[in-house]
Amino acid sequence: MLCFPLAAISQTTDHAKVELLSETKSLTPGNPVTLGLHFTMDKGWHIYWKNPGDAGMPTSVSWKLPVEFKAGKILWPIPQVISLPSVTDYGYENEVLLMVPVTVPKNLKPGELFKFSAKVQWLVCNDICIPGEADLQLELPVGSSAPPKIEDNPLFSTTRQSLPIHLSNDWKASGTLDSQQFALTFQSPARCSSAFFFPAMPIQINNTAVQTFQTTGSSFTLTIKRSDQLVTDVQKLAGVLVVKSPDGKQTGYEVTIPLSQSK
Amino acid sequence: MTRFKHWVVLTLGILALSLSSLAQAASTGAAAPAFVGTGSDGKTYNLSDYAGKWVVLEWHNQDCPFVKSQYAGKMQKLQAKWTKKGVVWFSVISSAPGAEGAVTADEANADVKEHNAHVTATLLDSNGVIGHAYGAKTTPHMFVIDPKGILVYNGAIDNAPREDDVVTKNEDGDAYVNYVDQALKEGKAGKSISVANTVSYGCGVKYSN
Numbered sequence: 001m002l003c004f005p006l007a008a009i010s011q012t013t014d015h016a017k018v019e020l021l022s023e024t025k026s027l028t029p030g031n032p033v034t035l036g037l038h039f040t041m042d043k044g045w046h047i048y049w050k051n052p053g054d055a056g057m058p059t060s061v062s063w064k065l066p067v068e069f070k071a072g073k074i075l076w077p078i079p080q081v082i083s084l085p086s087v088t089d090y091g092y093e094n095e096v097l098l099m100v101p102v103t104v105p106k107n108l109k110p111g112e113l114f115k116f117s118a119k120v121q122w123l124v125c126n127d128i129c130i131p132g133e134a135d136l137q138l139e140l141p142v143g144s145s146a147p148p149k150i151e152d153n154p155l156f157s158t159t160r161q162s163l164p165i166h167l168s169n170d171w172k173a174s175g176t177l178d179s180q181q182f183a184l185t186f187q188s189p190a191r192c193s194s195a196f197f198f199p200a201m202p203i204q205i206n207n208t209a210v211q212t213f214q215t216t217g218s219s220f221t222l223t224i225k226r227s228d229q230l231v232t233d234v235q236k237l238a239g240v241l242v243v244k245s246p247d248g249k250q251t252g253y254e255v256t257i258p259l260s261q262s263k
Numbered sequence: 264m265t266r267f268k269h270w271v272v273l274t275l276g277i278l279a280l281s282l283s284s285l286a287q288a289a290s291t292g293a294a295a296p297a298f299v300g301t302g303s304d305g306k307t308y309n310l311s312d313y314a315g316k317w318v319v320l321e322w323h324n325q326d327c328p329f330v331k332s333q334y335a336g337k338m339q340k341l342q343a344k345w346t347k348k349g350v351v352w353f354s355v356i357s358s359a360p361g362a363e364g365a366v367t368a369d370e371a372n373a374d375v376k377e378h379n380a381h382v383t384a385t386l387l388d389s390n391g392v393i394g395h396a397y398g399a400k401t402t403p404h405m406f407v408i409d410p411k412g413i414l415v416y417n418g419a420i421d422n423a424p425r426e427d428d429v430v431t432k433n434e435d436g437d438a439y440v441n442y443v444d445q446a447l448k449e450g451k452a453g454k455s456i457s458v459a460n461t462v463s464y465g466c467g468v469k470y471s472n
Contacts, residue, residue, distance in 0.1 A: 054467060085469075086472065087400055087467035087468060121425070127362065128363045129467075228290050229398075231292065
């Protein structure tokens with residue numbers, strides 16, 4: 001009997017270890033599988049979000065997949081603010097799972113084995129930076145064509161809870177932009193005790209300037225300084241809005257805020 | 264009476280100066296922030312002395328992997344090419360004392376010699392005054408100032424963060440662009456700068472505050 005290697009191959013480089021994992025132990029034809037890049041960093045070291053902020057390099061992956069399998073984009077959990085004197089970055093300290101959904105074709109035979117290869121690149125920093133790279137491989141067998149058994153994979157399910165979600169219809173979001181700042185106004189279904197905005201694109205907001213939060217009833221404003229490299233006004237501001245409810249629960253929302261010019 | 268008048272003028276002058284430095288930002292299309300720096304050669308360098316010349320500022324940290332990658336040959340060649348044509352090139356080190364990249368004047372000079380860098384001077388900015396004036400975020404971070412003192416480029420050295428060697432395409436398959444080379448070529452030919460702002464890449468500048 002052949003033993004299928006289920007465990008991912010991992011690689012340890014300076015201050016970071018990365019392994020390629022699968023949420024499920026087998027593939028179900030026609031059902032996407034979620035793979036994950038599991039990073040563990042030495043204490044005090046961090047890797048970067050899709051927008052690294054003032055300095056850094058986004059963590060990236062390129063895939064070599066079997067025919068008809070397609071990898072989606074990295075599902076980025078809510079990042080952390082990494083504050084250094086006059087330089088503000090966005091990333092992950094200590095540990096993070098970067099999940100990637102992969103579509104699985106229908107016509108697969110039970111027992112067939114498929115190989116997934118990931119070339120991962122990152123920058124890991126504390127107050128110095130070290131570029132890292134790993135070539136990882138994972139083999140998964142095709143299980144039966146029956147609907148997949150719900151397998152409890154705590155690392156994956158916990159990470160899913162830290163993914164930003166779409167803003168629901170009971171929210172309202174709009175903003176203005178002038179020569180100095182973005183003023184974002186939100187109306188939320190429930191009270192928020194604090195909020196922070198992570199920009200999806202670089203050189204739009206000033207990452208280091210404090211974001212001013214002001215609340216009036218069920219609406220709040222966030223005033224954010226403009227980047228001095230934003231020469232042409234933008235029509236919208238995309239990113240992740242993270243709010244805290246009075247009981248301390250944190251939620252992240254993917255937002256694209258339409259902007260009008262304020263006088 | 265005269266003394267009082269002088270005092271009022273002096274106070275207003277100081278107020279105006281501090282307000283302008285608070286408002287100071289390195290925005291392309293506007294005047295490049297003024298600075299006076301101390302070179303690793305012991306000399307003083309005032310930006311206003313270079314009116315009428317093209318000036319390049321290069322934020323530097325010899326221990327940063329991105330800087331090392333550029334100094335595998337590309338950066339020095341670019342410096343040599345343009346300083347020969349009369350461009351003034353300042354390497355600026357804003358690392359706080361004891362932080363990565365912080366060097367003594369002798370160490371800075373040794374670095375230049377070892378790498379055959381062709382810089383007009385290396386400015387030692389350990390208190391970060393010049394860095395903050397320009398909003399330098401990374402090493403490298405590049406600024407190009409035209410002969411009229413206008414900042415015309417702010418951003419990355421090129422579009423290939425991971426390439427040590429000279430390449431025709433970057434890692435995404437796009438044509439390689441050195442933004443400083445391009446800005447100087449265009450500017451000196453009297454053309455407008457096609458790309459004035461890019462996201463600089465590199466290690467964060469290790470400021471003290």
